Structure formats: structure tokens, C-alpha cells
Amino acid sequence: MQSSNSRLFFLYGIIVLIVMICIGVIILPLIQGQEKIIVGLSLFGGSIVFLVLIYNIFDKYIKPVQSSAMVANELVKGNYKARTYVNHFGDAGKLSNAINVLARSLQEMTIQEKMQGSQLRTVIDNMESGLMLIDERGYVHLVNRKFLNTFGKHAKDYIGFLYYDVLEQENIHKAVQEAFLYEEKVKNSFTISLEIEKKRYFEIVGAPIFNEANDLKGAVLVFHDITELKRLEQMRKDFVANVSHELKTPITSIRGFAETLLEDDMVNEEIRNQFLTIILTESERLQALVYDLLELSKLEKDELRLNYETIHINELLVGILTIVEQQAQKKQINFTTTIEEDSKIRADRDRLKQIFINLISNAINYTPVGGKVDLGVHITKDSIEIVVSDTGIGIPEEFKDRIFERFYRVDRARSRNTGGTGLGLAIVKHIVEAHRGSIKVESKVDKGTIFRVNLPKSFLD
Numbered sequence: 001m002q003s004s005n006s007r008l009f010f011l012y013g014i015i016v017l018i019v020m021i022c023i024g025v026i027i028l029p030l031i032q033g034q035e036k037i038i039v040g041l042s043l044f045g046g047s048i049v050f051l052v053l054i055y056n057i058f059d060k061y062i063k064p065v066q067s068s069a070m071v072a073n074e075l076v077k078g079n080y081k082a083r084t085y086v087n088h089f090g091d092a093g094k095l096s097n098a099i100n101v102l103a104r105s106l107q108e109m110t111i112q113e114k115m116q117g118s119q120l121r122t123v124i125d126n127m128e129s130g131l132m133l134i135d136e137r138g139y140v141h142l143v144n145r146k147f148l149n150t151f152g153k154h155a156k157d158y159i160g161f162l163y164y165d166v167l168e169q170e171n172i173h174k175a176v177q178e179a180f181l182y183e184e185k186v187k188n189s190f191t192i193s194l195e196i197e198k199k200r201y202f203e204i205v206g207a208p209i210f211n212e213a214n215d216l217k218g219a220v221l222v223f224h225d226i227t228e229l230k231r232l233e234q235m236r237k238d239f240v241a242n243v244s245h246e247l248k249t250p251i252t253s254i255r256g257f258a259e260t261l262l263e264d265d266m267v268n269e270e271i272r273n274q275f276l277t278i279i280l281t282e283s284e285r286l287q288a289l290v291y292d293l294l295e296l297s298k299l300e301k302d303e304l305r306l307n308y309e310t311i312h313i314n315e316l317l318v319g320i321l322t323i324v325e326q327q328a329q330k331k332q333i334n335f336t337t338t339i340e341e342d343s344k345i346r347a348d349r350d351r352l353k354q355i356f357i358n359l360i361s362n363a364i365n366y367t368p369v370g371g372k373v374d375l376g377v378h379i380t381k382d383s384i385e386i387v388v389s390d391t392g393i394g395i396p397e398e399f400k401d402r403i404f405e406r407f408y409r410v411d412r413a414r415s416r417n418t419g420g421t422g423l424g425l426a427i428v429k430h431i432v433e434a435h436r437g438s439i440k441v442e443s444k445v446d447k448g449t450i451f452r453v454n455l456p457k458s459f460l461d
């Protein structure tokens with residue numbers, strides 16, 4: 001641009017010079033003497049003035065206008081960084097100034113737009129739900145990261161394709177069709193098997209998109225992963241079924257024996273006592289079950305409050321050990337304790353007792369006659385470890401995690417015979433977690449089991 005400018009300037013300069021020379025050539029032969037010198041000098045002076053004028057016009061008008069035109073051209077192409085760098089005088093200067101301001105505003109606007117775009121993209125990509133945007137003809141325009149994590153493949157495998165070609169689930173097709181047909185939000189759910197045996201449940205919400213003129217422009221599909229919800233729902237259903245089942249057995253038995261006693265006058269004393277004992281045992285089982293259920297529901301409440309107090313473990317154990325030792329004696333089990341002196345802890349007294357009772361009762365119940373059970377309480381700097389070990393039947397590796405579930409028993413019949421409700425360990429686990437502690441189990445089938453509970457000595461409520 002600079003070189004074409006100076007070329008133009010030289011061209012005009014040469015034209016002026018040629019015109020002056022021509023005037024000189026025509027006029028000078030017509031005049032005489034000193035007039036020749038005056039006219040010659042005037043022509044020379046005139047040429048200089050013209051040249052300076054042309055230069056000025058170039059510098060102040062043509063150059064800024066050309067530069068502004070060039071920048072405007074760059075702006076049209078989308079290069080908002082372009083600026084004019086010429087002197088800012090007069091109207092042409094104002095023009096180039098205005099062009100610079102325009103360019104700066106455009107640049108700021110695009111930066112802002114880019115920022116907003118990337119913010120929106122970040123939000124969309126970091127959403128907890130999958131998202132897909134399709135146009136009114138059913139072509140996919142956008143999918144987010146969560147969507148790709150769920151359905152696999154890459155964005156390029158979806159974008160630009162018809163939604164029903166890239167997604168096979170009938171329920172998704174239905175949701176889209178209904179969103180388009182009824183022009184309102186629709187909900188649907190479907191399952192996908194990502195891996196064998198690993199089903200995931202999704203809820204899909206399809207919402208139509210309208211433009212300002214209220215024309216349907218497409219639909220946005222949101223995929224919520226509701227697998228966890230479904231699992232909780234299933235757990236709740238299982239729990240209700242389990243409770244009903246657990247209640248049914250003792251109730252049927254109590255009713256049966258009571259009816260027999262009432263109907264048959266001939267039952268002798270011995271059988272009568274036998275029946276009444278069964279009724280008593282079964283009602284005790286019912287009572288234990290109801291007690292454990294209530295305890296569990298209290299522990300599972302969100303607003304569970306523990307009554308913290310400073311507890312000396314030795315003191316707490318006095319009451320417990322007498323009961324436990326009796327149980328052990330009945331089964332001729334050698335029950336020993338190794339308790340460190342002055343073990344103190346801040347905890348809920350009744351609940352802490354429950355931990356000891358449940359774990360030791362289990363150890364005794366699941367250890368055959370003549371076995372050994374040991375209770376250890378060890379102190380570390382900021383925690384207390386309760387270790388209950390036995391030489392009992394043990395727990396097969398595959399059930400070790402499940403025994404903490406409500407009503408989960410390795411051997412249902414054996415547990416029932418010991419009067420177990422199947423809730424003992426679930427309660428222990430809840431209590432331990434409420435005290436922000438941990439529970440672990442080590443076990444070998446037919447060798448024995450060790451339960452280790454770790455409780456922090458004190459913590460802020």
C-alpha cells in the first residue's frame with residue numbers, strides 16, 4: 001500500500017513537472033530578457049508549491065482514507081485486530097479514528113462472545129446429566145461430555161446424524177416424537193446395558209425448542225442417570241419384603257400353637273409346657289426383631305443425635321461382661337478379655353454397649369461348643385480399637401461385605417436358631433459410622449473371625 005501510494009505521488013509530481021515544463025517551453029520563447037528569469041523562477045516556485053500541496057493532500061486525505069478502507073476490508077473478513085496507524089488530522093483522521101473505535105468494539109464483542117460461548121460450553125460439558133440437541137428435522141447438533149461418557153463413541157459419531165440412526169433405544173425415539181408431536185415436555189425412562197450384568201437406568205426428558213415466532217426449532221434431550229435411585233427403591237422394596245417375611249414366621253408359629261392349645265383339651269402338661277415355651281421363644285424373637293427395627297430406623301434418621309459423654313470402657317463393660325460370660329459358659333466357650341486400663345472415649349453410652357453386645361454375641365453364637373472368644377480394647381493416640389475374635393465357623397470371603405446388610409445371613413437356619421434377627425451387624429455398622437469410626441472383618445472358614453472397630457476418642461459434635 002505504501003509503495004502504491006508513493007508511486008501515485010510520484011506520478012502526480014511528474015505530471016505537474018511536465019505541465020510546468022510545457023508551460024515554460026511555450027511561454028519562455030515568447031518573452032525577453034529579465035522576464036525569462038522571473039517567469040522561470042515563478043514556474044519553478046509554482047512546481048514546488050504544487051508538489052508540496054500534492055504531498056499534503058496525499059498525507060492527510062488519501063493515505064488515511066486508503067488505510068481506513070483497508071482496515072474496513074479486514075474487518076469484513078473477520079480480522080478484528082486490524083487498525084489504521086496514520087496521523088489523525090482533519091476529517092480523514094476522524095474517519096480512521098472512527099474505524100479504529102469500531103474495530104476495537106468488534107474485537108471486544110467477539111472476545112466477550114467467545115468467553116460466553118466457552119462458559120456455556122463448560123457448563124454444558126460439566127453437567128451431571130447427558131444432553132443432546134436436535135433440530136426440527138431430527139439431526140443431532142450437540143452432545144455433551146456426560147452423554148458421551150454414557151453412550152460411548154465420539155461427538156463426531158453423533159453430530160450431523162439423525163438421532164434415530166445413532167441411538168437405538170425405542171424409548172428415546174418415543175420421547176423425541178412426543179416432544180415434537182405434543183410440543184411440550186415429555187418424560188420417559190429406559191435402561192441400557194453398558195457392560196454385561198451392569199444395567200443402568202435413565203430418565204429422559206425431551207423438551208421442544210421454539211424460536212421467537214413460536215415455530216418448533218428442535219428439541220433438547222436430557223438424560224438423568226437414576227440407577228442409584230432405582231437401587232435405593234429396590235432396597236426399600238426388599239426391606240419391606242424381608243420384614244414381612246421375618247414377622248410372618250414367628251406370628252404363624254405363635255398362632256398355630258395357641259390355636260392348638262385352645263382347641264385341644266386333651267394336651268397333657270408336658271406338651272402344653274412345650275407349646276407355651278415355643279410361644280414364649282417366638283414372641284421373644286418378635287420383640288427382638290421389633291426392637292432392632294426401631295433401633296435401626298432411629299439410627300437411619302437424618303437428624304440422629306448421639307448423647308455424647310465421657311465413658312470409661314472398663315466401667316461400661318462391667319454390666320455387659322456378666323451377661324456375655326453366662327452366654328459363653330452355656331456353650332462352654334472360653335471367653336477372655338484384654339482391656340487396656342483407663343480406656344476412655346467420648347461416645348453414646350447405650351449405643352457403644354450395643355456394639356460390644358452384638359459383636360460378642362455373634363462371636364459366641366457362631367463358635368461351636370468348646371471354642372474361644374476374646375475381647376480386646378486397645379488405645380492409640382486418638383482412637384480406641386475394639387477387637388472381637390473367635391475360633392468359630394468363619395465367613396466365606398464372598399459374603400464378608402454383605403453381612404453388614406440388613407437381614408443378610410450366611411446361613412439363615414443357623415442364625416434363626418441362635419435367635420438372631422439378621423440386623424445386629426447392620427446396627428453396629430450404623431453406630432460405628434455415626435461415631436465416625438470404621439469396622440473391618442477378617443475371617444477364615446472353620447478357623448475363626450476377627451471384627452475390628454476403630455472409634456475416634458473424641459471429636460466435635
Ligand SMILES: Nc1ncnc2c1ncn2[C@@H]1O[C@H](COP(=O)(O)OP(=O)(O)O)[C@@H](O)[C@H]1O
Binds near residue numbers: 409
Ligand atoms: N463372628 C462371626 N462368625 C461367623 N459368622 C458371623 C459372625 N458374625 C456375624 N456372622 C454372619 O453374619 C451374619 C449377620 O450377622 P448379624 O447382623 O449379627 O445377624 P444375625 O446374627 O442375627 O444373623 C450372620 O447371620 C452370620 O452369618
Ligand SMILES: [Mg+2]
Binds near residue numbers: 358421422425
Ligand atoms: Mg447377630
